[in-house]
Amino acid sequence: MATINAPANERRHLSDRRTMPGSLQRAKMNALDWVAMVLLIVGGLNWGLVGLFNYDLVAALFGTQSPLARVVYVLVGLAALYSIYTASKMATQVPGRTAS
Secondary structure: OOOOOOOHHHOOOHHHHHOOOOOOOOOOOOHHHHHHHHHHHHHHHHHHHHHHHOOOHHHHHHOOOOHHHHHHHHHHHHHHHHHHHHHHHHHOOOOOOOOO
């Protein structure tokens, strides 16, 4: 006769699952990660406005090709490069081990 409950030695409690060595842990974002994410959101929204309505918000706020607008564009580009680096670093990590 089959039993509904699994044998006691195969049961795992919730606390055991959290401390397993191979479990994925939530990565903490540092200040540079947050700045890059905000810049990517600003850049993405700006490109969305350009694509949908032909309206460049950065140029409207800081002037067309003004030095400040160019700085914003460069920072968005650097944030994209940093995010490529971060994504590649995350992709090479093995669960349970940290990248060196």
